[in-house]
Amino acid sequence: MTLTTNTTTTTHAVPVAPSAGVLRPLGLDEVTITGGLWGRRQAVNGTATIDHIGAWLEREGWLANFDLAASGALPEGRRGREFSDSEVYKYLEAIAWEIGRRDAVGEPVDELEARFRAVVARIAAAQEPDGYLNTRFGRPGQGARWSDLEWGHELYCLGHLFQAAVARVRTRPDADDALVGIVRRAADLVCGVFGVGGDERICGHAEVEVGLAELGRALGEPRYVEQARLFVERHGRGTLREIEWGRSYYQDDIAVREAGVLRGHSVRANYLAAGAADVAIETGDDELLGALDRQWETTVERRTYVTGGQGSHHQDEAFGEDWELPSDRAYSETCAAVASVMFSWRLLLAQGEPRFADLIERTLFNVVETSPSVSGTTFYYANTLHQRRPGAVADADTVSPRAQSSLRAPWFDVSCCPPNTARTFASLAGYLATADASGVQLHQYAPAALRTTLETGQEVALEVATEYPRSGGVRVTVQTDAAEPWTLSFRVPAWAAGARLTLRPAGADHVQAQDAEPGMASWTRAFTAGDVVELELPVEPRFAAPDPRVDAVRGCLVVERGPEVFALESVDLGGTSLAASDFADLRVDPAAGLRDAAGPDGGAGVLATIVDARTGARAEVALVRYHEWAERGPSQMRVWMPVVGA
Incomplete structure (x- = not known):
C-alpha cells in the first residue's frame, strides 16, 4: 500500500493532518x-455540554488542582483520580474546536x-520550569515523577494536552496565548526523558503516542513524531x-506490528492503534500500516457490537x-467509541476505503x-445493549461508571x-469530507456547506441538503463553475444495496x-x-441476524434503519396488550414484517410485531432509535x- 503525499493539509482546521x-x-x-441531527447536536454541545463540563470541573476541584499546584498547596488539597488532569485538557480541546466552528460561521x-x-x-502556572506538568506527581508528599507508569497516567494526560494544543494551532494559528509554549516545554521534556538512551518504558494508558504524532x-x-514512534515500538517488550489482567490490558504483551487483533482495555487499544497509524503514515511504514489494517478488520468482524461499540x-x-x-453485559465504553472513530478515520485517509467510514457512521x-x-x-x-431492570434515577452527585x-x-x-x-462533536465537521487530486468525497451525510480548492487550483463549493437518515436522499448542489472535469464521490454504505445516483444538469428538465x-x-x-x-x-427498516458464533444472541434479530440501530423499550408497551407482560417473555415476529412510523421526536421510527411467549398476546409496538432510549424515564430495553418460536 503506497502512500501519496498530501501537500495542503496543515493550514486547515482538521483534527488529523497526515503528510x-x-x-x-x-x-x-x-x-x-x-442542520439535521448533527447540527442540533453541535448546537447543544456548544451551548450546554461544554458549559456543563466546565461547571463540573470546577465543582469537583479538578480545575482547581492546577491552582493548588501553582501555590504549592498540594497534595492534601488535590481532588480527583490520577487522570483528572486529562479531563481539563479534553475540555480545553473541546473549547478550541468550538471556537473554530463558530469562527467558520461568524458566530x-x-x-x-x-x-x-x-x-x-x-x-x-502549574508547570514546572523544566516543562513537567502533572498535579498528582512530583511534589513533596506525592509520588516521584514517572514512578508509576502502569497506573499514574502522566504521559496519558500529556497526550491529551498535546491534542488540545493541536486544536488551538489548527483553529487559531495566530493566537497569542501561552499554550504552544506550554506543550513545547512538556514535549521536549518527554523526548529528553524517554528518548533514545533514556527511560524505555511506556505509559500504561496509550494516548501520548497519538498526541505526540499530531x-x-x-x-x-519531527522529534515529536519520532518519540511517538519509539513509544509505539516499545509496546510488547x-x-x-505484570497485573492481574495480564500485560495485554495495556498492550504490553505483543508488539503492535505482530498483533492480529485489538485486545485488552478497549480505549487504550484504540488510542494506541490510532497513534501507530500516525507513525506508520509519517514514516512510510507499510508493514505497520498493513498490520493495523488486519487488526481493524478482525476486530470489527469478531469483537465489535452491532452498534459499533467495543469492549x-x-x-x-x-x-x-x-x-x-x-x-446485557456489554460495556461498550463511550471513550472506546471515540477512539475507534479516531483509528478508523486515520485508516480511511491512508487507504480511502469506505469500510472505515461505514464503521465511523x-x-x-x-x-x-x-x-x-x-x-x-x-x-x-457504558452503553449496554440490554437493560433488564429499569434501575433508579441517577444520583445528582458523581456516580460510578459501572452504575446500572x-x-x-x-x-x-x-x-x-x-x-x-x-x-468530538465540536470537531465533527472535520470528519465529513475529503479531497484528492481528482475531486471531493463525501463520507458522512448531514446538511452542510463545503468550499475547498483542489490540487489543480479548481475552487469547489457545494451545498448538501438532506434529512438523512430519516430519509435516504442526499442532494448536492454545485455552486461553482469548473473549467475542467472533476469527480464528486459519495459513500454508499454496505447495507445500501439498490442505491441510485442521479445528475440533473443546471437548467435541464431531465x-x-x-x-x-x-x-x-x-x-x-x-x-x-x-x-x-x-x-x-x-x-427502509430491516432485520439483521447475528453471526452464529456469537452465543449470547443466537436466535435473536436486531432492527436497523439506515445506519441506526433500533431497540425495544418497555415504555412503549403501555396502552398495548403487552403492557402487563414480563419484558423477558417478549419475542419479535419477523414474519409480520416492519413498518416505518414517527419516532418520539417526530423523527424516524419503526413498528414491529411483538409477541408474549407465555400468553400469546401480540401487538404492533414502536421501536425507538437506540440513541434515544431512556429519554422518557427509567425503562427496560433490548436491541x-x-x-418467536426460537
Whole structure:
C-alpha cells in the first residue's frame, strides 16, 4: 500500500493532518454542518455540554488542582483520580474546536475565547520550569515523577494536552496565548526523558503516542513524531509490571506490528492503534500500516457490537475473546467509541476505503450520539445493549461508571467520556469530507456547506441538503463553475444495496441516473453552478441476524434503519396488550414484517410485531432509535430480540 503525499493539509482546521495518504481531510474552515441531527447536536454541545463540563470541573476541584499546584498547596488539597488532569485538557480541546466552528460561521466567540485563555493561564502556572506538568506527581508528599507508569497516567494526560494544543494551532494559528509554549516545554521534556538512551518504558494508558504524532505535524517538529514512534515500538517488550489482567490490558504483551487483533482495555487499544497509524503514515511504514489494517478488520468482524461499540468486559473495560459479545453485559465504553472513530478515520485517509467510514457512521449514530442526553447534560459511560431492570434515577452527585441505572448521569467519578464526546462533536465537521487530486468525497451525510480548492487550483463549493437518515436522499448542489472535469464521490454504505445516483444538469428538465453499489459512487464532469447530484439510499427498516458464533444472541434479530440501530423499550408497551407482560417473555415476529412510523421526536421510527411467549398476546409496538432510549424515564430495553418460536 503506497502512500501519496498530501501537500495542503496543515493550514486547515482538521483534527488529523497526515503528510501522506490517499485522501486529504477537509477541515472546519472548509466544511460547515448547517442542520439535521448533527447540527442540533453541535448546537447543544456548544451551548450546554461544554458549559456543563466546565461547571463540573470546577465543582469537583479538578480545575482547581492546577491552582493548588501553582501555590504549592498540594497534595492534601488535590481532588480527583490520577487522570483528572486529562479531563481539563479534553475540555480545553473541546473549547478550541468550538471556537473554530463558530469562527467558520461568524458566530461570536469572545466568552469562549476568554474562558480558553483563563484555563490556559491556570495550567501554565502549574508547570514546572523544566516543562513537567502533572498535579498528582512530583511534589513533596506525592509520588516521584514517572514512578508509576502502569497506573499514574502522566504521559496519558500529556497526550491529551498535546491534542488540545493541536486544536488551538489548527483553529487559531495566530493566537497569542501561552499554550504552544506550554506543550513545547512538556514535549521536549518527554523526548529528553524517554528518548533514545533514556527511560524505555511506556505509559500504561496509550494516548501520548497519538498526541505526540499530531503535535509534531502541527508544529513541524519531527522529534515529536519520532518519540511517538519509539513509544509505539516499545509496546510488547514487557517493560510494565505484570497485573492481574495480564500485560495485554495495556498492550504490553505483543508488539503492535505482530498483533492480529485489538485486545485488552478497549480505549487504550484504540488510542494506541490510532497513534501507530500516525507513525506508520509519517514514516512510510507499510508493514505497520498493513498490520493495523488486519487488526481493524478482525476486530470489527469478531469483537465489535452491532452498534459499533467495543469492549465486552466490565471488570477491566476490555475486549473479550472472539465472538464474546453479551448484550446485557456489554460495556461498550463511550471513550472506546471515540477512539475507534479516531483509528478508523486515520485508516480511511491512508487507504480511502469506505469500510472505515461505514464503521465511523455506525459508531457515531449508535454509541457516541447515545452517550449524551438530548439536553447534553447527562451521559452514559457504558452503553449496554440490554437493560433488564429499569434501575433508579441517577444520583445528582458523581456516580460510578459501572452504575446500572438505565438513565444517564450528570457526572462520574471517572468522567473521561463527557469531554470526549464534547471534543468530538465540536470537531465533527472535520470528519465529513475529503479531497484528492481528482475531486471531493463525501463520507458522512448531514446538511452542510463545503468550499475547498483542489490540487489543480479548481475552487469547489457545494451545498448538501438532506434529512438523512430519516430519509435516504442526499442532494448536492454545485455552486461553482469548473473549467475542467472533476469527480464528486459519495459513500454508499454496505447495507445500501439498490442505491441510485442521479445528475440533473443546471437548467435541464431531465436527469441522468446510474446504479450505486456499496462502496463509492461517483460522477465526473466539468460541473456548472446549479448542477444537482443526488444519492438515494434505501433506508427502509430491516432485520439483521447475528453471526452464529456469537452465543449470547443466537436466535435473536436486531432492527436497523439506515445506519441506526433500533431497540425495544418497555415504555412503549403501555396502552398495548403487552403492557402487563414480563419484558423477558417478549419475542419479535419477523414474519409480520416492519413498518416505518414517527419516532418520539417526530423523527424516524419503526413498528414491529411483538409477541408474549407465555400468553400469546401480540401487538404492533414502536421501536425507538437506540440513541434515544431512556429519554422518557427509567425503562427496560433490548436491541437483540429473541424470535418467536426460537
